[in-house]
Amino acid sequence: QVQLVESGGGVVQPGGSLRLSCAASGFTFSNYGMHWVRQAPGKGLEWVAFIRSDGNNKYYADSVKGRFTISRDNSNNTLFLQVNSLRAEDTAVYYCAKGRSGATLFAVVIDYWGQGTLVTVSS
Amino acid sequence: QSALTQPASVSGSPGQSITISCTGTSSDVGGYNYVSWYQQHPGKAPKLMIYDVSNRPSGVSNRFSGSKSGNTASLTISGLQAEDEADYYCSSYTRTSTLVVFGGGTKLTVL
Secondary structure: OOEEEEEOOEEEOOOOOEEEEEEEEOOOHHHOOEEEEEEOOOOOEEEEEEEOOOOOOEEEOOOOOOOEEEEEEOOOOEEEEEEOOOOHHHOEEEEEEEEOOOOOOHHHOEEEEOOOEEEEEOO | OOOEEOOOEEEEOOOOOEEEEEEOOOOOOOOOOOEEEEEEOOOOOOEEEEEOOOEOOOOOOOOEEEEEEOOEEEEEEOOOOHHHOEEEEEEEEOOOOOOEEEEOOEEEEEO
8 A cells, every 4th residue: 555654854943954755655656746745733734845757847835945845766765855944934744745647737636645744943 | 825715614414515615716726627625634644535626536435526616616525424524625736836736724513
């Protein structure tokens, strides 16, 4: 079965950086687009970033553009999110999520989610 | 402020039907049939309930249905059950540079 296991969250000071990872299993990772979606405490879901199956196309929310970088290692079935210049408003649970297809348009549908990793930005 | 607009809360009694709306623009909901709905119970990861406006993934109860008219998509839950109490989020493809937008979420209370 599909499994997505995030890691790398923690407490970081404003302006700091983290690298989030997501280990994927149970499907052919290199065939699917992948997302990061976050949820601030007590708030709704916010889409963060998407990367196409081959890693060549990437999209970002305006709120993170220029600060966050999504990447993937298809050899090791791993998705990454490099988060830099962190702000208090970036505090959230970050979910790794699988798109339903390798094609970008169809991959906007998220069919599986990990359990999330918490990033807390605080001094 | 979320790109898609949902009511903050809806409620219904067991056995009744409820509908949750999701309003966007012609750049997202109105322009494409790539609207999805997700259910999230407290402390849990979201679960896909409806995709491409009205399609149900395998394993999702047929009590859940989706539709769209103009710039507004809707999720209808019929025969409400206690376990349906959760937060529901819509999302859509958007032709802006960002690709995906979510609604602000709707808390469903089963009375």
